[in-house]
Amino acid sequence: MRKKYINLAFKCMKKKSLGYIFRQPVKLLGLALSVILQKRFISPLIATLIPTYRCQSFCRKCVKKNSYHASPEMSTNEFKNIISQLSEMKVSAIDFSGGEPLLRDDIMDLLSFASKKGIFTHISTNGYLLDRKKAETLISCGIDSINISLDSTSSDKIEQLTGIKGAFLKITDAIKLLLEARGKQKKTTEIGVVTVLDEDNFDELPKIIFLLKKYGIDGLTVNPLHLFPNSLIKNSISEKNPGIISDLLRIKRTEPLLENSARYLKLLKHFWNGEPLPIKCLAGYSHVIIDTYKRLFPCLHWHELGGESIILHELNIRKALGSDLYRRITRKTLQCRSCYWNCYIETSLIFDPLLSLFYKSKSD
Numbered sequence: 001m002r003k004k005y006i007n008l009a010f011k012c013m014k015k016k017s018l019g020y021i022f023r024q025p026v027k028l029l030g031l032a033l034s035v036i037l038q039k040r041f042i043s044p045l046i047a048t049l050i051p052t053y054r055c056q057s058f059c060r061k062c063v064k065k066n067s068y069h070a071s072p073e074m075s076t077n078e079f080k081n082i083i084s085q086l087s088e089m090k091v092s093a094i095d096f097s098g099g100e101p102l103l104r105d106d107i108m109d110l111l112s113f114a115s116k117k118g119i120f121t122h123i124s125t126n127g128y129l130l131d132r133k134k135a136e137t138l139i140s141c142g143i144d145s146i147n148i149s150l151d152s153t154s155s156d157k158i159e160q161l162t163g164i165k166g167a168f169l170k171i172t173d174a175i176k177l178l179l180e181a182r183g184k185q186k187k188t189t190e191i192g193v194v195t196v197l198d199e200d201n202f203d204e205l206p207k208i209i210f211l212l213k214k215y216g217i218d219g220l221t222v223n224p225l226h227l228f229p230n231s232l233i234k235n236s237i238s239e240k241n242p243g244i245i246s247d248l249l250r251i252k253r254t255e256p257l258l259e260n261s262a263r264y265l266k267l268l269k270h271f272w273n274g275e276p277l278p279i280k281c282l283a284g285y286s287h288v289i290i291d292t293y294k295r296l297f298p299c300l301h302w303h304e305l306g307g308e309s310i311i312l313h314e315l316n317i318r319k320a321l322g323s324d325l326y327r328r329i330t331r332k333t334l335q336c337r338s339c340y341w342n343c344y345i346e347t348s349l350i351f352d353p354l355l356s357l358f359y360k361s362k363s364d
């Protein structure tokens with residue numbers, strides 16, 4: 001199982017209420033039953049909120065920035081209403097993503113609001129806006145976890161990948177300032193890095209790990225580069241590096257920093273061969289995304305694949321999740337084999353041994 005889930009479970013045991021702890025096994029069981037019977041018995045485990053699609057960066061890996069359009073974004077109160085509903089529905093975690101979420105002026109208010117509800121609160125950021133003051137404010141919001149993207153240790157390459165001058169320095173400064181702020185405030189916020197791997201940076205992984213260990217980062221998660229909508233094409237990475245999966249597994253054995261599970265890393269051989277995901281994807285039941293244009297959909301890549309979403313006209317999440325249209329959408333996600341994105345697939349892997357008793361799985 002992904003190391004982060006184990007760490008988070010321990011952290012929740014220390015910090016959250018007993019009710020929160022006892023609810024989690026029930027939710028996991030409910031999720032398995034929902035998938036087997038294709039009927040939703042529980043609310044999603046994880047909700048991702050997209051407060052904005054605006055972003056200063058121009059990453060070629062970006063799967064979300066194309067979703068930006070000129071409609072007004074949801075207001076602070078509307079987002080607070082959404083967070084309150086998610087809290088009542090007992091979702092286990094809220095992830096603030098984007099675009100770049102720190103571009104919202106009210107983001108610290110929204111993060112504190114979610115954290116005070118006792119929900120596990122996480123933010124993914126490019127870090128460019130994090131000066132000392134903002135890093136301290138972010139840590140003081142009481143959030144549980146922060147991820148920053150870093151795809152190379154070469155400043156030139158990072159500038160090429162993001163289109164932003166000085167991006168490497170901005171990212172590494174943000175990492176250092178967050179770690180400093182956490183130390184100063186004696187908080188336990190997990191600070192991690194996400195690296196998107198492709199043939200251009202795979203051989204840099206040991207260097208990235210070395211750098212992150214030097215800084216004292218808590219964990220590194222890797223995702224393979226997906227170029228939607230044609231995410232499943234044979235990639236030259238495994239031709240150039242025939243031993244790539246054994247290399248990843250060796251790094252996993254020797255570097256506790258690498259968060260991905262060994263089972264997930266083994267699956268990547270199928271991805272780089274251009275093969276569809278060989279297990280059932282549970283994203284439609286385990287996750288839900290709500291974006292700033294009041295759209296509700298199952299995963300971050302759904303629109304890139306031409307999938308439908310539901311508009312939350314009355315901001316009523318339960319009603320949307322229970323609608324016939326959303327039932328059809330979740331059933332489609334069970335058939336979808338289009339990505340190997342870590343957060344969805346690691347959750348699906350937890351259930352694969354049980355589900356393979358009901359469905360045929362070819363995960364190895």
Ligand code: SF4
Nearest residue numbers: 055057059062099126
């Ligand atoms: S920083 Fe994130 S949201 Fe912005 S362009 Fe890059 S991947 Fe997209």
Ligand code: SF4
Nearest residue numbers: 281299336338339344
């Ligand atoms: S495989 Fe799952 S997470 Fe990936 S695009 Fe399809 S439904 Fe979304």
